[in-house]
Amino acid sequence: MTIRTFPRHLSRLAAVAALSLMCVAGAAVLPDDRADLFYSNYRGGGMDITGASVLVRKKFSEQFSVEGNFFIDKVSGASIDVLSQASVIKDQRNQKSLSVDYIHDKTQYNLSYTDSTERDYVSNTTHFSLSQDMFGDLTTVSLGFTLSRDKVGENNGTASSPDVSWLGHATSRSFEAGVSQIITKDLIAGVTLEVITDQGLLSNPYRSIRYVDTTVPLGYSLGTQIYPATHTSTAVETRVKYYLPYRAAASLSYRYFGDTWGVHANTIELGYIHPLGNKWIFEGRLRHYSQNSATFYSDLFPFVDSQNFVARDQNLAASNNNSIAGKATWAFAPEGFLIFKRATASLDISRIQFKYRDFRNIKDYNSTTAGGGYQPGTEPLYAFDAMVYQVYISVFF
Amino acid sequence: MTMRASLTFAVIGAGLLLGACSIQPWVKPYERDRLADPIMSWDRDAISGAYLDHIYESREGSRGATGTAGGGCGCN
Numbered sequence: 204m205t206i207r208t209f210p211r212h213l214s215r216l217a218a219v220a221a222l223s224l225m226c227v228a229g230a231a232v233l234p235d236d237r238a239d240l241f242y243s244n245y246r247g248g249g250m251d252i253t254g255a256s257v258l259v260r261k262k263f264s265e266q267f268s269v270e271g272n273f274f275i276d277k278v279s280g281a282s283i284d285v286l287s288q289a290s291v292i293k294d295q296r297n298q299k300s301l302s303v304d305y306i307h308d309k310t311q312y313n314l315s316y317t318d319s320t321e322r323d324y325v326s327n328t329t330h331f332s333l334s335q336d337m338f339g340d341l342t343t344v345s346l347g348f349t350l351s352r353d354k355v356g357e358n359n360g361t362a363s364s365p366d367v368s369w370l371g372h373a374t375s376r377s378f379e380a381g382v383s384q385i386i387t388k389d390l391i392a393g394v395t396l397e398v399i400t401d402q403g404l405l406s407n408p409y410r411s412i413r414y415v416d417t418t419v420p421l422g423y424s425l426g427t428q429i430y431p432a433t434h435t436s437t438a439v440e441t442r443v444k445y446y447l448p449y450r451a452a453a454s455l456s457y458r459y460f461g462d463t464w465g466v467h468a469n470t471i472e473l474g475y476i477h478p479l480g481n482k483w484i485f486e487g488r489l490r491h492y493s494q495n496s497a498t499f500y501s502d503l504f505p506f507v508d509s510q511n512f513v514a515r516d517q518n519l520a521a522s523n524n525n526s527i528a529g530k531a532t533w534a535f536a537p538e539g540f541l542i543f544k545r546a547t548a549s550l551d552i553s554r555i556q557f558k559y560r561d562f563r564n565i566k567d568y569n570s571t572t573a574g575g576g577y578q579p580g581t582e583p584l585y586a587f588d589a590m591v592y593q594v595y596i597s598v599f600f
Numbered sequence: 601m602t603m604r605a606s607l608t609f610a611v612i613g614a615g616l617l618l619g620a621c622s623i624q625p626w627v628k629p630y631e632r633d634r635l636a637d638p639i640m641s642w643d644r645d646a647i648s649g650a651y652l653d654h655i656y657e658s659r660e661g662s663r664g665a666t667g668t669a670g671g672g673c674g675c676n
Contacts, residue, residue, distance in 0.1 A: 436663060
């Protein structure tokens with residue numbers, strides 16, 4: 204894109220956005236029927252999570268399709284702030300979802316329901332969205348609403364002999380709006396805005412605060428996290444994808460996040476995708492993420508009950524995270540077989556580096572001689588690398 | 601603003617808005633072969649995209665605007 208043409212495209216985008224509710228044109232099309240068999244493994248920070256999933260999507264007419272998905276996550280180990288106070292955890296999450304797509308005229312409607320169950324956590328999510336193609340299919344506008352109701356518990360027993368006590372509920376409502384826009388015959392762009400508001404029990408029962416306590420040898424004690432009962436966040440993501448002069452594509456996305464707990468985060472992701480013939484597609488991704496800490500977060504509070512809300516959850520700590528990922532997709536039946544139009548196998552490997560700026564490693568370092576003789580609040584900052592493997596087979600029919 | 605000026609403004613505004621309905625697509629359907637290539641899809645594999653989003657949302661403070669919906673706490 205040259206500098207000269209850029210403002211013209213911006214004006215065009217602004218005009219399209221302003222007039223998007225006034226007129227429509229074009230026709231939506233349902234995606235291809237497909238089935239996926241998926242396996243994943245996550246290792247990092249003391250956790251080992253193995254996942255398996257099956258997805259089937261089937262059109263019953265040109266207007267109506269149904270998608271079913273079943274996902275199992277098996278967790279062993281536990282993250283550092285859980286290990287700092289508890290034994291190794293084994294758990295399993297089963298997630299079932301059913302999604303229905305319906306097209307009427309130029310509008311596509313989606314209704315989905317997801318049920319996620321762990322021994323100590325149950326979540327039910329209902330999602331509704333609609334999208335509209337307009338301006339000769341150059342623009343797609345979408346609106347969505349999601350309602351989640353969660354039941355939060357804590358396992359006070361062991362992995363083999365659980366003793367779950369249910370602590371409370373949390374409700375989450377999400378409002379989403381997006382525009383996807385064809386800019387030129389080589390360039391597409393999109394903007395998504397999502398506002399999520401939660402209320403209820405929002406803290407993680409397995410994570411604790413720590414505060415200075417000179418009466419114990421370590422110099423600190425652990426206490427209960429206390430979170431506000433409400434939370435509202437706003438996220439905006441913009442993205443562009445460009446078809447290069449040869450058959451390959453480059454993408455760039457940026458997301459800003461801000462919430463009522465004082466967390467601000469920026470995510471930037473670069474992608475490159477390159478096919479080789481009709482059998483191989485290679486993809487590379489780079490992601491950088493940074494966030495500051497929540498206003499009520501501290502790695503070490505000066506004393507117990509030092510403020511109304513207290514947290515030491517690593518998710519709310521300041522961090523800089525970087526990811527590098529590669530993916531290869533092999534079309535082992537590019538021309539199809541039997542009833543299938545195409546079949547592919549994919550391998551996706553990501554390496555994620557999590558680096559915390561104000562969350563210290565109290566599992567491996569402490570004030571004892573064996574722990575390095577660190578005084579509370581001077582332990583090395585925590586960091587870890589995670590590897591994520593995904594292998595899946597997809598058939599299109 | 602007088603009644604007449606308001607009316608003029610409303611008529612011009614409505615005319616502009618309705619005129620926009622006749623916007624011709626500047627990328628014609630026959631020029632979209634590159635955009636229709638699967639490599640230009642935002643999210644080629646839904647399970648994989650949702651899985652990675654879940655990993656990040658379970659370990660970072662931010663969430664949303666990624667186009668996926670799901671459940672689970674990622675507590676441990």
